[in-house]
Amino acid sequence: MRSSTLLRTVTRSNESTLKDALMDVQHVADAVLQMAELPLSANVQLMTIMASKMPFVGRG
Numbered sequence: 001m002r003s004s005t006l007l008r009t010v011t012r013s014n015e016s017t018l019k020d021a022l023m024d025v026q027h028v029a030d031a032v033l034q035m036a037e038l039p040l041s042a043n044v045q046l047m048t049i050m051a052s053k054m055p056f057v058g059r060g
Contacts, residue, residue, distance in 0.1 A: 021051035
């Protein structure tokens with residue numbers, strides 16, 4: 001998906017329009033690197049990384 005598509009304003013189910021909350025992809029890269037550097041005796045089972053102002057977890 002192109003970034004220009006992601007940055008557009010979309011109509012929500014309640015007829016309001018909002019821009020999607022965005023975050024810097026570097027935060028995701030940092031989290032993946034941190035997981036990769038864990039010792040083999042530890043793991044991360046679940047991790048959700050999302051923009052702070054995202055209106056609903058699991059919406060997309």
